[in-house]
Amino acid sequence: MEQNLPHTISLLTRTPAALNALLRDLPEAWTLRNEGGNSWSAFDIVGHLIHGERTDWMPRARMVLQLGETQTFEPFDRWGHLGESQGKSLGQLLDEFVRLRSENLRELRALNLEQKRLEQRGRHPALGVVTLSELLATWAVHDLTHLHQISRVMAYQYREAVGPWSEYLGVLQCVGHSSPE
Amino acid sequence: MEQNLPHTISLLTRTPAALNALLRDLPEAWTLRNEGGNSWSAFDIVGHLIHGERTDWMPRARMVLQLGETQTFEPFDRWGHLGESQGKSLGQLLDEFVRLRSENLRELRALNLEQKRLEQRGRHPALGVVTLSELLATWAVHDLTHLHQISRVMAYQYREAVGPWSEYLGVLQCVGHSSPE
Numbered sequence: 066m067e068q069n070l071p072h073t074i075s076l077l078t079r080t081p082a083a084l085n086a087l088l089r090d091l092p093e094a095w096t097l098r099n100e101g102g103n104s105w106s107a108f109d110i111v112g113h114l115i116h117g118e119r120t121d122w123m124p125r126a127r128m129v130l131q132l133g134e135t136q137t138f139e140p141f142d143r144w145g146h147l148g149e150s151q152g153k154s155l156g157q158l159l160d161e162f163v164r165l166r167s168e169n170l171r172e173l174r175a176l177n178l179e180q181k182r183l184e185q186r187g188r189h190p191a192l193g194v195v196t197l198s199e200l201l202a203t204w205a206v207h208d209l210t211h212l213h214q215i216s217r218v219m220a221y222q223y224r225e226a227v228g229p230w231s232e233y234l235g236v237l238q239c240v241g242h243s244s245p246e
Numbered sequence: 247m248e249q250n251l252p253h254t255i256s257l258l259t260r261t262p263a264a265l266n267a268l269l270r271d272l273p274e275a276w277t278l279r280n281e282g283g284n285s286w287s288a289f290d291i292v293g294h295l296i297h298g299e300r301t302d303w304m305p306r307a308r309m310v311l312q313l314g315e316t317q318t319f320e321p322f323d324r325w326g327h328l329g330e331s332q333g334k335s336l337g338q339l340l341d342e343f344v345r346l347r348s349e350n351l352r353e354l355r356a357l358n359l360e361q362k363r364l365e366q367r368g369r370h371p372a373l374g375v376v377t378l379s380e381l382l383a384t385w386a387v388h389d390l391t392h393l394h395q396i397s398r399v400m401a402y403q404y405r406e407a408v409g410p411w412s413e414y415l416g417v418l419q420c421v422g423h424s425s426p427e
């Protein structure tokens with residue numbers, strides 16, 4: 066389906082509450098462990114979502130509306146969450162994500178975007194010309210990508226504990242699909 | 247890590263609230279659509295989780311504790327959710343999942359399982375000998391498998407709306423990993 070702004074906003078509204086319900090006060094054995102090496106834990110992923118709220122989605126949307134294709138988006142810093150998360154608890158990060166998402170959605174709603182403005186074009190540093198509608202759809206699917214990743218990273222912690230069932234559990238077969246943004 | 251019963255229960259406790267926060271009152275364009283063919287929608291998946299609460303996890307745990315390896319588990323019906331969901335709204339299914347999970351966890355806690363009993367063995371119809379500890383770990387990872395699946399099924403609905411960003415969104419590269427249970 067095409068991007069539908071009320072549907073996009075419905076989903077974007079729910080992600081912080083869903084992550085809060087899943088992760089708050091969960092033992093750190095679930096939330097601070099990763100998939101090895103410099104892969105991300107659930108804690109890191111919430112930090113990454115916060116960094117996106119600050120530097121990615123609405124700043125890029127404003128740039129499309131104000132400058133169109135004339136100016137290229139700032140590249141997104143995939144390690145920017147390290148600064149966001151330092152010295153904070155997961156509870157603090159979850160609170161911050163709720164607050165920033167809520168502010169960003171208030172701004173998005175206030176723009177009262179009509180179809181014609183959703184078709185306005187901007188310039189991505191690697192992907193070239195993109196539309197505002199694609200940017201907003203990506204914001205929602207980016208939430209789902211990281212919900213998908215969090216469920217996989219947490220499942221990984223029990224990959225041996227499940228014994229012979231591991232072959233039946235799809236999330237344990239998932240190899241991950243990391244990429245830049 | 248090994249299965250840790252308090253950690254397992256922490257996760258099992260949170261899944262219904264997380265799904266509730268994510269899915270309740272979300273437009274049906276997100277919750278009733280699937281990935282084509284006879285694949286599952288988010289609505290179907292919640293029905294499947296309910297069916298597991300009724301027929302899979304605690305019934306099998308009781309069987310291990312009472313009968314050990316002498317009796318094989320009933321095979322789980324992967325299409326059993328069709329009966330559970332018929333004529334119901336997603337809101338009703340979410341309420342039912344909350345209620346059944348809460349009852350099952352009350353029963354699990356009341357068993358006061360110690361390490362020795364967690365090592366008790368049962369017999370799976372396809373996998374052969376399994377332990378109670380593995381069964382309980384699988385219950386938790388099964389939740390995560392379906393959270394992983396729900397995020398993928400929902401993302402699929404916007405696979406075209408995101409335009410050129412699709413190559414960057416891991417969840418859109420996931421091929422799914424369905425299998426029996």
